[in-house]
Amino acid sequence: MKENLSEVLFKPRINVVETSTVSNSNAAQSTAIGQEEGRNWYRLLRREYWAWLGLDPIETERLFASIAMCDKPRTSELLDTIGGYQPGNWNYEWMQRAVGHQVKAKQAAEEGEQQQAYSEFLQASYSATVAAYPHFKGDDLATSAHALAHSNFVSAMEHSQYQCKIINVPIEGKQVPCYLHLPDTDSVKPVVLVSGGLDTIQTELYPFFERFLAPAGIAMLCIDLPGAGHCSHWKLQQDSSKIHLAVLDHLPEVPWVDHARVAMLGYRFAGNVAARLAFIASQRLRAVVTVGAPVDRLFTDIQRFQNLPQMYQDCLANRSGSNAGNTESLFYRCLPLSLKTQGILGGPRTKLPMFVVGRKNDAISPQTDISLLNMASSHCEVEMLKEVDSLENYNQIFTKVTHWLQKQL
Template sequence: MSFTWPQDPQDLFVERHPQMTLGLPAAEVDAVRAAITGMWPDRPGGWVHEWSALAARHAAAGRHREAAQAYGWAKFPALADEPKRTALARQVEQYVLAAPGFPVEFERRVLTVPYRGGETALPVHLMAAPGLPADAPVVLASGGVDSWKTDLHGMWEQLALTLPARLLLFDLAGTGESAHLPMTPDGGAEVVAGLVGFARTIGNGRVGHFGISMGGYYSARNGLTGAVDAAVVLGGPVERSFAPGRGFAFGMDGIVGNALGFASAPTTAERERAIAAFDLRPLLDRDANGPMLVVNGTEDVHVPAADTLVFRGRRDTRVELIPDTGHCAISRFDEAMAVIVPWLKDTLVG
């Protein structure tokens, strides 16, 4: 189930331009920006059409990594219609073609994990520094509701090359290659629990979880229950983000509505009822957490600072708010990673 919604595409460029230019030349991003006049029409001037045209040029020239990045932006921010789903399929195709050139060990697998009394198939990526021992720890990692495992390749590559652990990369339920599963608190957590179980069998048994944005919700959940040996929460919503009356910026209402599995744009009341179920207050009231690191920027427009500060004072928990940056500290990401990587090393490896 999916739906489109009124969206000015230029608003998305305002927020995402720094992220877009991490994987593509600024001149190319700016040319696409100038050409786009509408979000949903599948024709010249449309978002999918213009980004896909750039991707196709890179693919034809054998620049598969750049093609995957551009197709990633073509399907952004949600798989709301068939052209977006086609762009995702092409992104995966180009990414697999690019994989032999990655400076890391890489494997794409389709796992079977428990889901609501049955099973579901879940494509995942395994990534590690060359020559990493088989008995290294494993770190689950994911992005959020609109930036998925393939989109964030540069970040994962950097993490894999600096961390003595194997990464298990996946898309959250309701997103990316897991979009066939609606995002629900328990259903999404059940999928993650299946991945944790698998991760314990392929390394030395120690498992961490690094969640970004909505991915941080699930890593916070795993940290608060002690289900993993180390949990990193980067810009994760946990409580106030799910309170009634919370506004959404930069199309996030449509993005979240799609992830939740609505077939048409939900009313405010419908959306608030659905997201209220994600509130982690019952787990925050317990004292069962494992080691946790909680990080965000002070100027986040999506996740209130309270959802980071609520972790202050908990045992085995470190909290870092990075000043003068926004959601997930993206404009000062190197500073965030300078905290995250050593903490993961110390906590998982010692």
């Protein structure tokens, strides 16, 4: 009897590093204390966001139940720390889901069902992306999941009505692959550089283009943050915008976009990068959007830093090449990431238009950070989201952001 695809490609393996231990030498001591919602999970469960990507919430809850009910040994008391690539392990469960969608996608493609193939390949890519979450360098299972996420994403783009080009940006003797999404190739397009948070990679940024930018006739160029995805060779440090500056340098060589009509949108930590670019690259950008950007308090208030969920501390440690086992040491290592400490915010304003999105009672981007960003530009708009995360929030804010970008570009 032939083994199915999951059995051939993804057989259980026990001797692999468990994700929570990759950048934290004290991972075994992790408890539910300090975790949101009083839950016993290491990872932040981004239910609404994953549903917004298009992943079925009911399937997701079933998957969470499989992990929670598993009785295999765990690294700590947290539910998603089962070691080894086996049932109950976070990566394993999500990869099985990804492979299931990949099988359906290939079957649809063979039957000439282009739209279904496109949808299933995207589902496979997003599922594999979540399997790798939070995308730690040094996590072998994440590396395998990234390969599946990217291959399925490329397959999805082959069935899409839109164009996707892989742009290899040269920086320090290396090539950084970035996805360039185009509504069409009939004319040169304005372009928005888009990056996500410390726990995000390029493959999950596509919905913003598909649902908002493409209908508006705007191209999107995705860029990974230092220490993550295709940019894992670089460490996250004070010069956090180095890779984005290299992209701006390379844009005149890209024939499909107008390098004189460029904006930057940064979600979460990428908002820190975007705000930095608003000052040091103001002549090369038309506008900047930040969404929930940590620009100061998180990196200068040690109590706020220590209260961060362990996964987020580990993300900062992993991206900067350090260990989260000593929170105080990690705090001082991250201190230079404050744009106020760098002297960028809190001084003279930039003339570049900025659109700042915040949320009340946000531990990562508090009101003081929103105020700093508001004062950073002489042409700034601020939009505050509802506290509760929801699909409505995502759609409303991206609709407003897109309309604003259209005016600037």
